[in-house]
Amino acid sequence: xxxxxxxxxxxKIKTIKRLTPDTLLYEVTDQxxxxxxxxxxxxxxxxxxxxxxxxxISITSTPSRPQHIEFAVREVGLVSGAxxxxxxxxxxxxxGPFGNGFPIDALKGKDIFFIAGGIGLAPLRSLINxxxxxxxxxxxxxxxxxxxxxELLCFAEEFAAWQEAPDTRLHLTIDKETPGWQGxxxxxxAIVKELGLPPRDRAAIACGPPVMIKFTLLDLAALGYPDEDxxxxxxxxxKCGVGKCGRCNIGPIYVCREGPVFRLxxxxxxxxxx
Amino acid sequence: xxxxxxFKKEYLPAVLSKLDEKWDVFAxxxxxxxxxxxxxxxxxxxxxxxxxxxxxxxxxxxxxxEELFSYSLKGVSPELTQAVSGGRERVIFGALGCDIASLDIxxxxxxxxxxxxxxxxxxxxxxLVALACVGEGPECFCTSFxxxxxxxxxxxxxxxxxxxxxxxxxxxxxKQKFCGGAGGSFxxxxxxxxxxxxxxxxxxxxxxxxxxEALRPLLTExxxxxxxxxxxxxxxxxxxxxxxxxxxxxSELWDLPLWKNLASRCLGCGxxxxxxxxxxxxxxxxxxxxxxxxxxxxxxxxxxxxxxKMAGGDxxxxxxxxxxxQRFLHKLxxxxxxxxxxxCVGCGRCTVHCPVGISIEDVILEINRFLASGGEGGVFExxxxxxxQKTFVDSAGQVSRTPGGKHE
Ligand SMILES: Cc1cc2nc3c(=O)[nH]c(=O)nc-3n(C[C@H](O)[C@H](O)[C@H](O)COP(=O)(O)OP(=O)(O)OC[C@H]3O[C@@H](n4cnc5c(N)ncnc54)[C@H](O)[C@@H]3O)c2cc1C
Ligand code: SF4
Ligand code: SF4
Ligand code: FES
Numbered sequence: 001x002x003x004x005x006x007x008x009x010x011x012k013i014k015t016i017k018r019l020t021p022d023t024l025l026y027e028v029t030d031q032x033x034x035x036x037x038x039x040x041x042x043x044x045x046x047x048x049x050x051x052x053x054x055x056x057i058s059i060t061s062t063p064s065r066p067q068h069i070e071f072a073v074r075e076v077g078l079v080s081g082a083x084x085x086x087x088x089x090x091x092x093x094x095x096g097p098f099g100n101g102f103p104i105d106a107l108k109g110k111d112i113f114f115i116a117g118g119i120g121l122a123p124l125r126s127l128i129n130x131x132x133x134x135x136x137x138x139x140x141x142x143x144x145x146x147x148x149x150x151e152l153l154c155f156a157e158e159f160a161a162w163q164e165a166p167d168t169r170l171h172l173t174i175d176k177e178t179p180g181w182q183g184x185x186x187x188x189x190a191i192v193k194e195l196g197l198p199p200r201d202r203a204a205i206a207c208g209p210p211v212m213i214k215f216t217l218l219d220l221a222a223l224g225y226p227d228e229d230x231x232x233x234x235x236x237x238x239k240c241g242v243g244k245c246g247r248c249n250i251g252p253i254y255v256c257r258e259g260p261v262f263r264l265x266x267x268x269x270x271x272x273x274x
Numbered sequence: 275x276x277x278x279x280x281f282k283k284e285y286l287p288a289v290l291s292k293l294d295e296k297w298d299v300f301a302x303x304x305x306x307x308x309x310x311x312x313x314x315x316x317x318x319x320x321x322x323x324x325x326x327x328x329x330x331x332x333x334x335x336x337x338x339x340e341e342l343f344s345y346s347l348k349g350v351s352p353e354l355t356q357a358v359s360g361g362r363e364r365v366i367f368g369a370l371g372c373d374i375a376s377l378d379i380x381x382x383x384x385x386x387x388x389x390x391x392x393x394x395x396x397x398x399x400x401x402l403v404a405l406a407c408v409g410e411g412p413e414c415f416c417t418s419f420x421x422x423x424x425x426x427x428x429x430x431x432x433x434x435x436x437x438x439x440x441x442x443x444x445x446x447x448x449k450q451k452f453c454g455g456a457g458g459s460f461x462x463x464x465x466x467x468x469x470x471x472x473x474x475x476x477x478x479x480x481x482x483x484x485x486x487e488a489l490r491p492l493l494t495e496x497x498x499x500x501x502x503x504x505x506x507x508x509x510x511x512x513x514x515x516x517x518x519x520x521x522x523x524x525s526e527l528w529d530l531p532l533w534k535n536l537a538s539r540c541l542g543c544g545x546x547x548x549x550x551x552x553x554x555x556x557x558x559x560x561x562x563x564x565x566x567x568x569x570x571x572x573x574x575x576x577x578x579x580x581x582x583k584m585a586g587g588d589x590x591x592x593x594x595x596x597x598x599x600q601r602f603l604h605k606l607x608x609x610x611x612x613x614x615x616x617x618c619v620g621c622g623r624c625t626v627h628c629p630v631g632i633s634i635e636d637v638i639l640e641i642n643r644f645l646a647s648g649g650e651g652g653v654f655e656x657x658x659x660x661x662x663q664k665t666f667v668d669s670a671g672q673v674s675r676t677p678g679g680k681h682e
Contacts, residue, residue: 004356006342006558007389011353050345050352052563054569078586092352234659237584239558242388246576248553249600250590251281251524252608271528274590 002085005242006214008048008093014068017089019154020147023074023119024084025060028092039063040101040262041126047071047239048093050065052082056238056256058123064133072122072154097185098241099260102127102231110203111139115216116267117146117188117208121154123233123260124207129158131211132165141165142197145187146173146212150181171195189215192223206232217264234260234267250274278504285492292489293365297401300334301367302327304483311366322368322473324409326621330551331373332380332661333395334366336573338475342392342558344568356570357392363399364496365485367432370407371414372424372621376551377402378428381552382613401481404429405613408507413622416504416636417513421619424507430482434474436503476502517616517638521645524607533642537594539630544575546624547601551616555581576600602637619661 017025021171039059048054054210061070075084085090104127112131116124131138143162147153153172162170171193172183184191190207204225206216213232236255237247244256251271253259291297294314303312303319309326311334312319329338341357381397384390407423416423422459425432446511474496477483486493521527549552557574561567577597583589591597609617625633641676 002394004342005388006569007354007356010352010354048569050347051560051567053560054558080585093352093354120669234583236590237582239556244383244390244556245558245571245574246604247574247582249604249608251603252611271524273596 002041004246006095006240007184007256008046008054008095008208010021010091011094012091013086013088019156020074020152021070022076023154025067025155026071026073026083026092026155027061028094029068037097039069039097040104041130041231042101042123043097043099044094044260045071045094045098046124047073047079047083048095049079049082049086050093050121053079054093054095054188054239055079055089056098056241057261058126058233059157060122060125060132062126062129062168066081066132072119072125074119090228096100096241098256100258102261103263104130107203108137109139110201111197112141113197113204114143114145115188115192115204115208116144117212118152119154119209120206120212121145124205125155126159127205128162132168135166140202142171142195142196143169144173144188146170146208148175150174151179167169179258187214187215188212189219195217196223199223199229203229203231206230227268228263230264232262232264232267234262236274278295278474278501279474279489279493280472280474280487280496280500281489281492281494282636283473286473288492289489290315290317290320292492293367293485296363296488297365297485298362299365299367299541315333319367322433324370324405324407325385326370326372326411328623328627330376330549330621330623331369332376332551332554334364334400335377335393336380336384336554336556339570339572340392342569342571344566347565347567349432363401364396365401365403367403368405368651369402369448370405370409370430370605370621371421371423371429372407372414372619373416374402374426374428374552375419375421375619376621379609379615379617379619380614382533382615398564401430401485402428402429403433403482403485405508406434408435408509408597409511411622412510413626414511414512415515415620415622417509417511418515418517418620419616419618421511425478431475431477431485434504434507436472436474436500447513447529450489460629463495472496472500505510505588511620515620515635515638516642517618520606520638520641522607522611524603526645527603527607527641530641532637532644533595533599536598536632536637540577540598540632541629542577542579542592542597543629544577545627545629546573547577548573548633549623549627550618551621551623552605552619576604589670602634605634606638 010027013026014029015067018089019025022194041062044056044058046054047057056071057071061068061071073080073083075081077207114128131141145153154230159170159205162168169192173183173186175187179187189212204220206213217230234255236248238248238256239258241256243254248255252271284390290299300311300312300313301315301320302309303315303322308328309325310329343354343356346353384393391616404426409423475486555574555576556571558571560569560571582591592598605617625635
């Protein structure tokens with residue numbers, strides 16, 4: 001009998017690390033201690049906490065490091081809250097991977113401009129680490145990452161590795177001046193503008209809170225980025241993840257199926273209902 | 275046995291109990307809580323006539339609430355037990371054409387990859403006995419969607435009631451004629467007066483043949499005089515609602531003044547979507563009791579204010595304007611673009627039961643009128659607050675155009 005559509009598989013939590021006061025990083029394995037699952041950066045899974053429910057979470061690990069799979073989860077409600085109460089060696093359910101993922105082949109050979117705010121770094125981290133593991137396939141990499149304050153920056157442990165990677169620059173920013181802070185100060189869109197990286201042969205990939213995205217897109221347009229070269233991921237309420245429950249549509253498309261990664265040129269063809 | 279067979283009305287109990295030997299039988303019955311499909315109905319309560327059960331047929335394929343799996347949290351790791359929709363095959367006896375056609379619309383969602391196995395199995399296990407619908411409900415416009423209420427596509431068996439003592443020639447002018455299906459036309463004979471009520475039935479699929487075969491001891495070949503009467507059957511479903519002529523690009527339909535007008539009246543109760551045989555949105559939730567629990571899915575409605583509301587409060591459809599537009603554009607634009615069919619079968623349930631008289635038929639007509647007039651005037655702005663298309667349901671469940679009145 002084929003597997004029921006909405007039936008998750010049980011996996012074990014191997015480690016839990018605190019990324020920020022409200023965000024934890026979960027490393028998940030199957031019973032044999034590894035994780036046999038193929039996925040693409042930018043895809044997501046439906047994560048189950050039995051007794052509370054299910055919610056869509058981006059895969060933040062990269063398939064180029066196949067020994068584990070990781071999720072960064074911010075506590076915001078019922079399921080994410082229940083997940084924060086779990087301990088290592090407890091279990092979660094997973095369905096997926098779902099969604100289209102980033103257009104990796106189309107990005108090959110290009111310079112890449114990552115722009116992230118807060119938990120929005122989670123899906124981008126998958127692609128960043130993938131690109132660093134296939135460094136020769138991609139051009140220069142610039143990463144602008146911002147949060148309100150230094151302790152709200154996720155994945156701080158990895159910043160050094162990103163900065164040291166060849167032809168890769170990390171531009172960290174926080175909203176307000178804080179004692180001891182070495183990076184930039186200001187909102188993410190302002191830093192994008194300040195850097196002024198020219199669009200020639202460069203794709204911009206942005207993920208973060210709606211206001212950040214809104215202003216970043218305006219600044220990228222002002223810098224002359226064509227809409228085909230601006231990529232973002234969308235977050236809409238989801239239930240099934242497979243285009244059946246009718247929850248996540250924007251006009252004729254379902255974000256869980258055709259998304260969550262879109263080029264701005266594709267979004268422009270959709271009604272502005274997201 | 276692909277010829278028309280017949281049995282007398284008094285044989286209905288025997289027919290149902292014969293079917294019950296092999297199948298779980300569902301049929302429409304009148305109960306204290308309304309007219310609805312019921313499993314194992316007593317023959318006396320089965321009503322076979324041109325009347326729609328309140329809840330559509332979809333509930334036997336996509337149940338209102340459906341357990342997906344249960345789990346136990348007692349052991350080291352959670353143990354999941356998949357819900358099995360097993361049991362005997364089913365016969366759905368006396369379903370109407372609109373409801374049968376709605377299954378095709380659901381199929382295009384649940385049978386495309388990734389296939390919903392539970393839904394697929396229910397379809398595979400169901401034999402549909404359609405009742406040729408000679409209904410004249412004022413709300414009916416199934417024929418506008420190419421549905422043949424007398425002989426709906428997708429039915430395994432067609433069942434026809436031949437009424438008592440009705441001079442067939444007095445029938446009104448018809449819009450839909452019984453054409454006899456695969457077998458071509460029927461020989462014409464002068465209409466006869468019936469003494470006795472009989473059911474005629476004929477198989478239209480392999481499953482249907484199996485069912486008719488099982489009933490063989492109770493059936494006799496239908497006489498030519500009865501078969502001849504089939505050509506006179508007709509339905510009054512209105513076939514002129516122009517749903518197919520609407521543009522499918524949502525950009526042309528996005529900013530219609532109509533949406534605001536509808537939103538100002540709509541209560542957001544969701545009745546229209548829950549009663550709609552083609553609406554399929556569902557919610558998925560957990561229910562836990564101690565160390566055990568289950569996950570289920572349940573019908574949900576895009577008209578609900580929290581349907582798209584996310585953790586933190588962001589909502590891409592914050593007002594009824596967006597939600598009303600979603601409901602109609604899904605049926606008339608998004609679904610048709612992907613699935614090559616309008617997601618409405620013209621059953622009229624939404625119109626009959628909307629507490630403020632919002633009618634999808636009016637909406638289709640008004641959009642057409644608006645577009646034809648080159649976008650002149652606000653759609654609906656000239657109509658009184660309660661639309662003249664309002665229908666009424668009396669205490670016996672009869673639908674009419676005037677309060678307490680019989681429909682003409
Ligand atoms: C493609 C995608 C990727 C995501 N990746 C991440 C990630 O990597 N890390 C992270 O912390 N969050 C991520 N989110 C957001 C995350 O799904 C929500 O924060 C989460 O669903 C909230 O669930 P809850 O039960 O805690 O909140 P509640 O408000 O109790 O939500 C109840 C249910 O509604 C649905 N729901 C509510 N809000 C959202 C939402 N914003 N998006 C989707 N479904 C929602 C879920 O099914 C949820 O179980 C992602 C969302 C999407 C759509
Ligand atoms: S939209 Fe209304 S008329 Fe059309 S199928 Fe649904 S309930 Fe019936
Ligand atoms: S039944 Fe009528 S009032 Fe209720 S949600 Fe539907 S359109 Fe609105
Ligand atoms: S989450 Fe169910 S359709 Fe997208």
